[in-house]
Amino acid sequence: MAAQTVAASVTAKPAPFLLHRLIDLDIAFSLWVHSACLPIPRWLLKALEISGDGRFWFPIPISLFSFSSRSPILLALILGSLLDLLLVGLIKHLVRRPRPVYNKGMNLTFAVDHWSFPSGHSSRVFFISAFLIMCADRFRAALDSHHLVHGYFGGEPTDLFLIFAFVWSAATSVSRVLLGRHFVLDVIAGACLGVFEALLVFHLMKI
Template identity: 60%
Template sequence: MEDKTFSEPNQVGPTETKPQTTTPLSRLINLDATWSLHLHTICAPIIPRNLLKSLEISGDGRFWFPIPIAVLLSPLSTRSPHVRWIVLGLLIGSLLDLLLVGLVKYAVKRPRPVYNKGMHLTVSVDHWSFPSGHSSRVCFVASFLCGSLDSINAALVELRGPGCGKIAKAFVWIVCLWSVVTSFSRVLLGRHFVLDVLAGACLGVVEAWLVFWFLEFGVLD
């Protein structure tokens, strides 16, 4: 009797790999990760890590929260209403930044770079990378103080006398430079991706605008 081989109609053939579809967002994220790793790699042997860590500490929320509180409770706030309004704005902005960054991080949940080393996380939401809290904080401080230049100058006049305009401008320029360098250091230290830093910087500027709107700093002109 002749044997006949029949092919089963439901026989599963070799597994075919379907081409993965990439979206513009996924391509942007991949490009962001590639460039962030590239910047981190080429700058690691050049820029001392201790310097980057110092910038990290200078922009830490645990370092910034006590400053406006201490000034607000000091005699400076009673001697100058401009000082009181400025530090009150810094305190409100810091609290707003903590709230918004935490909400966005929890909603997006982007993991930090795999090459992030030596970071001691204290809260679970800080495991996430987007946006950079350091960048939003320092850019808020810089934007807020830049917009408060007249108030800073008036406070210096109240405390030290006239002729302090150059001191106020130099101080604000130094703070702006510090905010840029600190934000950039987040990528070099391996804490964040480039888009995390850019998003954090934009968020900080928006926070400064919101605080200005809330406090109506125009009355201090």
């Protein structure tokens, strides 16, 4: 029995080492990416940051919902945004990973914004883009009814719209590392969380 206990403790010890090693690699790689991309105009990265800010996104579906309260997509976007806010805040409070030391000029809205893991911007923008992709059939029917939009770029308007949404979400997430707001793993975790939220809301709302 004692031998089994010793064996279990021996096998359990490498986990913290591997975790710390992964964190060290994440910190080093994130700093390298941040430093290598310093020539990128900061105004562009700030524009992406603002485009994924919750203070910018929350009023949009709420305002549209006041004009079209029967839209299940708008309701799902509102509920998903609230879910994202709660989950990100909870995880940040539990994990409490400090932001990069080279993070400068960031406005903190909530106390949990002091923490880095996961990226709230990444979870938000990937929730939005993933949810829109799941609603592709509805958007295809809506956009195809507008003759000025249909085929304007020589392609399917819905596909172009969804490609733009995905590129925007990816670029916004990458900008978090380039601005020094987050580490790479923060962004990856946020993106995965956003996709999970989109799947959950899409199936619960039965859209």
